[in-house]
Amino acid sequence: xxxxxxxxxxxxxxxxxxxxxxxxxxxxxxxxxxxxxxxxxxxxxxxxxxxxxxxxxxxxxxxxxxxxxxxxxxxxxxxxxxxxxxxxxxxxxxxxxxxxxxxxxxxxxxxxxxxxxxxxxxxxxxxxxxxxxxxxxxxxxxxxxxxxxxxxxxxxxxxxxxxxxxxxxxxxxxxxxxxxxxxxxxxxxxxxxxxxxxxxxxxxxxxxxxxxxxxxxxxxxxxxxxxxxxxxxxxxxxxxxxxxxxxxxxxxxxxxxxxxxxxxxxxxxxxxxxxxxxxxxxxxxxxxxxxxxxxxxxxxxxxxxxxxxxxxxxxxxxxxxxxxxxxxxxxxxxxxxxxxxxxxxxxxxxxxxxxxxxxxxxxxxxxxxxxxxxxxxxxxxxxxxxxxxxxxxxxxxxxxxxxxxxxxxxxxxxxxxxxxxxxxxxxxxxxxxxxxxxxxxxxxxxxxxxxxxxxxxxxxxxxxxxxxxxxxxxxxxxxxxxxxxxxxxxxxxxxxxxxxxxxxxxxxxxxxxxxxxxxxxxxxxxxxxxxxxxxxxxxxxxxxxxxxxxxxxxxxxxxxxxxxxxxxxxxxxxxxxxxxxxxxxxxxxxxxxxxxxxxxxxxxxxxxxxxxxxxxxxxxxxxxxxxxxxxxxxxxxxxxxxxxxxxxxxxxxxxxxxxxxxxxxxxxxxxxxxxxxxxxxxxxxxxxxxxxxxxxxxxxxxxxxxxxxxxxxxx
Amino acid sequence: xxxxxxxxxxxxxxxxxxxxxxxxxxxxxxxxxxxxxxxxxxxxxxxxxxxxxxxxxxxx
Numbered sequence: 180x181x182x183x184x185x186x187x188x189x190x191x192x193x194x195x196x197x198x199x200x201x202x203x204x205x206x207x208x209x210x211x212x213x214x215x216x217x218x219x220x221x222x223x224x225x226x227x228x229x230x231x232x233x234x235x236x237x238x239x240x241x242x243x244x245x246x247x248x249x250x251x252x253x254x255x256x257x258x259x260x261x262x263x264x265x266x267x268x269x270x271x272x273x274x275x276x277x278x279x280x281x282x283x284x285x286x287x288x289x290x291x292x293x294x295x296x297x298x299x300x301x302x303x304x305x306x307x308x309x310x311x312x313x314x315x316x317x318x319x320x321x322x323x324x325x326x327x328x329x330x331x332x333x334x335x336x337x338x339x340x341x342x343x344x345x346x347x348x349x350x351x352x353x354x355x356x357x358x359x360x361x362x363x364x365x366x367x368x369x370x371x372x373x374x375x376x377x378x379x380x381x382x383x384x385x386x387x388x389x390x391x392x393x394x395x396x397x398x399x400x401x402x403x404x405x406x407x408x409x410x411x412x413x414x415x416x417x418x419x420x421x422x423x424x425x426x427x428x429x430x431x432x433x434x435x436x437x438x439x440x441x442x443x444x445x446x447x448x449x450x451x452x453x454x455x456x457x458x459x460x461x462x463x464x465x466x467x468x469x470x471x472x473x474x475x476x477x478x479x480x481x482x483x484x485x486x487x488x489x490x491x492x493x494x495x496x497x498x499x500x501x502x503x504x505x506x507x508x509x510x511x512x513x514x515x516x517x518x519x520x521x522x523x524x525x526x527x528x529x530x531x532x533x534x535x536x537x538x539x540x541x542x543x544x545x546x547x548x549x550x551x552x553x554x555x556x557x558x559x560x561x562x563x564x565x566x567x568x569x570x571x572x573x574x575x576x577x578x579x580x581x582x583x584x585x586x587x588x589x590x591x592x593x594x595x596x597x598x599x600x601x602x603x604x605x606x607x608x609x610x611x612x613x614x615x616x617x618x619x620x621x622x623x624x625x626x627x628x629x630x631x632x633x634x635x636x637x638x639x640x641x642x643x644x645x646x647x648x649x650x651x652x653x654x655x656x657x658x659x660x661x662x663x664x665x666x667x668x669x670x671x672x673x674x675x676x677x678x679x680x681x682x683x684x685x686x687x688x689x690x691x692x693x694x695x696x697x698x699x700x701x702x703x704x705x706x707x708x709x710x711x712x713x714x715x716x717x718x719x720x721x722x723x724x725x726x727x728x729x730x731x732x733x734x735x736x737x738x739x740x741x742x743x744x745x746x747x748x749x750x751x752x753x754x755x756x757x758x759x760x761x762x763x764x765x766x767x768x769x770x771x772x773x774x775x776x777x778x779x780x781x782x783x784x785x786x787x788x789x790x791x792x793x794x795x796x797x798x799x800x801x802x803x804x805x806x807x808x809x810x811x812x813x814x815x816x817x818x819x820x821x822x823x824x825x826x827x828x829x830x831x832x833x834x835x836x837x838x839x840x841x842x843x844x845x846x847x848x849x850x851x852x853x854x855x856x857x858x859x860x861x862x863x864x865x866x867x868x869x870x871x872x873x874x875x876x877x878x879x880x881x882x883x884x885x886x887x888x889x890x891x892x893x894x
Numbered sequence: 895x896x897x898x899x900x901x902x903x904x905x906x907x908x909x910x911x912x913x914x915x916x917x918x919x920x921x922x923x924x925x926x927x928x929x930x931x932x933x934x935x936x937x938x939x940x941x942x943x944x945x946x947x948x949x950x951x952x953x954x
Contacts (some may be wrong), residue, residue, distance in 0.1 A: 236938055262935060334931045335924060344912070355901075375897035382901050402935070411932035418932075419925055426912055430905045446898050 183331065183652055186645040187260050189547050191273045191725040193642070196543060198281060199536060200633070204251055206241030209234055211619045217612045217765065221794070224271060228292035230803045232724025236303040237291045242528060243301060245284045247392055250458025250536040252280070254399035255342050256660070257543060259326055262336045262402065264650040268325035272318050279315035283308055283420075288733055291487040295365040298721035298757050299380045301387055302356050306367045309357040316353065319345040331650040337418040341398030344426045348390040358382035360824050362817055366718070368824055373752025374441050377760050382433035389429035392527065393495075393769035397422075398493065400468050402611050403539050407484045413470035421463030435506035438515065439734040440646040440760060441749035447508070454506035461499030483558035487538035490566055494530020499522060513588075516730055516764040518608065522573040524771055529569040529622060537565065537629060544633050550640025557632045560851060564625030571618030579611035588738040599778075603766040606799050610741070661783050670776075706881040708830045711818050712851075713846035716874025718821075719867055720759070723805065730761035731770040731878065744771035744778060744879060754830050766802060771879030784858045786872045808868040815844050815865070847873060 216222050216231045223229040260267050267273055288306050290296070296303040302310070323346055327339060359367035371379050405412050412418055431585050434442060434450030467490055472479060479485040505514050511529040514520060552558060586604040586710055589597040598604055657825055709717060720726075733739050735746040747770050752758055771777045781789075788795060791809050822837040845864065851873055852864040864867070920926060 332934075333923075334927065334934075335919075336931055336935055343915075347911065348908060355904055366899060371897055378897050379901065405936060407935060411936060415932040416928040419928065423912070423916055427909055433901075445899075532908065571939060 181651065182649040184647065184649045185264075186647050187266060188270060188273070188305065189257075189642070189644055190644055191267070191270070191277060191541070192253055192257045194277050195249050195256055196540065196547075198277070199246060199249040200540070200630055202241055202245030202284060203536070204623070204630065205390075206246045207239055207619070207623050207626060211623060213238055214612065214616045214619055216803065217801055218616065220803050221365060223803045225804055225806045226807075227294070227723075227807045230723070230805070232727045232803075233292045233294060234624050235727040236296060236300075236724060237288065237441070239301055239419070240287050241284070242302060242884040243387070243391065245285070247396075247528075247532045247536070248280065248284075250532065250539070251345070251391075251395035252276070254402070254539060255323065256394065257403040258338060258399065259323065259342060261648075262332070262339055263326055263330035264332050264648065265326060265329045266330045268322050268329060272322040276319045276322060279311065279318065283311050283315060286311070290365065294724075295720035296724065297357075297359060297367060297369060298722060298724075298726060298759065299356070299369065299376070300726075300762060302353075304381065305365050306357070306359050306361050307364065309353070309359070313350070315359075316346070320350060330630065331653050333653060336401070336510050337415065338398035338401040338420060339414075340392045340419075341401070342893070344422075345390050346396040346400070346432070348386060348394075348426070352383045352386050352390065356380060360827060362820050362824050366817070368756040368821075368828060370828060371756070371758075372828070373755045374749045376438055376756065376758040377440065377752075378434065378442060378446065380758070381436035382430075385433040386430060388527070389425075389432075392532055393429075394426070396495075396532060397425075397464050399535060399539060400464070400488070400637070403535075403542060404468055404471050404485075404488050406491075407482065407488065407538070408472055408475045408478055410471055410473075410475050413467050413473060417463055420813055421460040421467065422573060423672050424460035425464070428453050428460060432457060432506070435511070436762070437760075438506070438508050438511040439736070440732050441747050443749075451506050451508065455503045458500060458503045461502075462496060465492055465496035465499070468495075468742060471794045477866040479689060483555060483562050484538045484542045486559075486562050487534045487541070487565075490707055491531050491534035491538060491564075494526050494534065494569070497716055498527040498531065511828060512734075512736065513584045514580060515734075516762070516768075517580035518576040518611070519584075519843050520581065520763060522576035525576075526569070527739055528574050529565070529572060533569075533622075534565060537561065537626075537715050540629070540633060544636045545640070547643055548637050548640030548885055549643050550636060553632050553635035553639060557628050561625040561629045561632070564621050564628070568618045568620070568625060570620030571621060572615050573618070575611035575614040575618070579608035582607050582611075586623070587742070587764075588736070588888055590738070596738065598747060599742070601742075602797050602799050605765070605801060609801070650891065703748065703882060705884045706751055706753065707884075708825065708832055709877065711815070711822060711840040712847040712870050712873045713877045714821060714825070714874075715813060715815055715818060715844065716802070716870035716872070716877075717759075719808070719871045720874055721757070725769075726759045726761040727760075728763065728765035730764050730768045732760040733768055733770045739768070742778060743768045744774055745882070747879075748882065751879070754825075756825070756828055756830075769875070769878055773880045774883055775878070775880075776883070782850040782874050783854055785875065786875055787855055787860055787862070787868060790868055790871070793804070805868075808871060809862075809866060811867045813848070813865045813867045815841065815870075818844055 201669070212229075213231050213234050216234075220231075227233065256267060256273065283304075287304055290305060290308065291303060295305050297305060323342060327335065327343070357368045360370060361367040369376055401412055401418060431453035432450055434446045435454045436450075438447050438451070470487065472485065472489065475485075479489055504510055505519070505523060514523075540785045541552060541558055568619065583604050586598045586607060591597050715731040731747070733743045733746045740746055767779065769779075772779055772781075774780060787809075789797075789802075792804050793800040794804070818840045822832055822840045826832050826837070848864045849871045851869050852862050852866075855862050855869075
């Protein structure tokens with residue numbers, strides 16, 4: 180059979196590789212910054228875009244989509260052509276993909292710190308960026324699928340299966356979770372509300388972990404570990420079985436993020452069952468990865484690449500064991516809302532994704548630059564810094580999580596909360612936050628050493644822009660080597676893909692609103708929509724990222740009801756576009772902050788002073804000050820539009836309410852400001868803080884309303 | 895909980911899609927040979943791999 184000659188393009192691999200390193204260090208430094216802010220809350224210096232709530236989404240998005248994102252593209256653009264014995268389908272699509280993705284990252288960095296956010300974790304980016312992500316993702320998908328179609332090997336190696344699953348599922352997840360109705364260019368409301376929004380969000384959130392952080396990296400594991408060890412994978416059969424099992428099970432596990440919340444029990448149970456089952460395919464992957472090194476452990480001793488892979492796969496095994504554990508309701512009752520979750524995700528991010536990426540980079544650089552690694556010793560130092568850094572990061576946070584949870588739940592013999600003051604549970608874990616900073620610093624130091632090492636390696640070698648290879652044509656194509664025909668052959672598939680995308684998007688856009696709006700009918704009659712001022716206040720709450728530290732979900736435990744008030748009901752959240760349950764309590768839960776008879780109630784003046792300087796009122800508080808809320812004028816120019824968008828979403832404001840919203844807003848603002856002025860606070864009506872106070876004081880109050888009055892109509 | 899019904903529908907569509915691909919994969923003989931692919935991938939583009947598996951020390 181005639182051999183066909185072709186070349187692999189290393190330029191695109193190099194682009195993604197460099198982007199991985201660049202965004203990796205950026206994302207990690209932002210992480211270090213916010214870790215420092217938890218210990219030194221005044222560090223942000225009253226600068227809005229440096230505050231914890233604004234930077235934490237930047238950290239998570241940068242690490243997930245910029246660092247790991249570029250990392251997985253590096254792995255795919257390098258390994259897929261070699262596994263399929265063909266160049267990538269299109270160099271142009273590759274370039275569009277690369278630059279498009281980097282532009283998206285830059286857009287994220289330019290919006291998130293400035294408060295342009297949807298307010299859903301890991302899906303914070305506003306709608307124009309969401310659309311760009313969908314488009315670029317499809318470009319990537321076409322490039323990947325068409326490369327598969329053009330392959331010269333009959334058999335599709337297991338890594339490619341993982342890559343395909345990544346593309347398909349992330350596309351569906353992203354589109355379904357990001358259906359928002361725009362108010363303006365950089366403001367939109369999700370179509371789902373409350374518990375429904377929470378369910379969709381965590382279905383997305385969990386599968387982002389599954390199909391963005393896990394499946395592509397498993398594919399890379401199946402390429403780079405055998406290559407680096409020069410051993411075939413332990414069991415090819417196992418890799419196939421665990422692949423199919425993994426993708427079938429993962430998609431159902433999302434509700435385990437909402438255990439003991441207002442989500443219906445049966446949905447929670449579904450999430451638990453699938454999460455527990457996930458141990459099997461996850462460990463199938465870990466076992467297969469580790470046993471690939473059977474008989475080659477002597478190589479591990481010498482190769483920093485393999486060392487990193489071993490720790491990565493071990494971390495994968497540990498966190499996929501921990502995950503199902505955390506999905507058990509009894510364990511989740513302790514772990515949820517604590518720093519245990521943060522420790523868990525960092526075993527995955529620092530251990531699995533980080534170490535896999537570093538190992539891959541140490542393996543790729545010498546090959547792409549046709550030279551040897553500058554220093555194995557430095558790579559070993561990096562390995563140890565990263566490993567110990569990861570442990571110094573996670574272990575203190577495990578302790579912190581346990582300590583928090585036990586203190587939140589402890590009662591005295593007389594039946595009172597032992598630590599009724601939330602701040603006691605915060606100061607207790609500050610030392611742990613300190614050790615976490617040490618861990619993070621060690622880890623970042625390792626990365627800096629790696630960058631030095633890799634630059635030196637690149638300088639010592641010469642870049643191999645393209646590599647030649649040859650292979651016989653795939654049998655089915657053997658008779659028609661003609662290029663035009665092959666393109667034609669590929670086209671039906673392309674059309675199918677595009678059609679599928681079109682059907683999905685079209686169907687979703689038509690179908691979802693109808694479906695969702697009906698369910699907005701309140702099940703609790705006293706629960707009313709927010710007033711215009713409260714709505715503006717809520718948007719400020721979202722803008723400042725309050726949900727990054729404060730939950731709004733009281734679980735039905737005696738300790739929580741005692742501390743925060745009555746547990747949260749699903750019907751209370753029906754107008755919350757988006758939901759703001761939060762996922763961690765660095766500060767106390769705010770679901771019933773506004774209830775006058777509740778254990779948490781504070782007067783308006785307290786909130787005003789607290790936003791200006793939390794430490795003045797709670798000396799040991801780690802909340803940053805928000806002086807700009809006091810200084811900034813509230814921009815209520817879009818309130819009519821916001822109200823009408825809410826009406827479109829099914830929130831029952833009276834007909835024509837959008838037109839009188841501005842007057843209502845000013846009226847309520849005047850009432851609150853007047854109250855503050857009576858207490859001697861010098862404040863004008865239309866400061867941002869007034870709106871935020873209005874929202875905070877509304878929280879959780881509706882089910883306590885007894886007069887049956889409506890919050891938003893003229894009384 | 896209409897959202898969960900919606901998600902189940904989407905989930906089933908995705909799962910069904912994967913099932914079809916799976917059936918195609920089995921029928922087209924993708925998994926007939928579950929050994930040699932793991933070995934074959936090791937012999938790709940050998941020429942690009944530097945002589946030593948692991949570097950010894952920096953070049954002078």
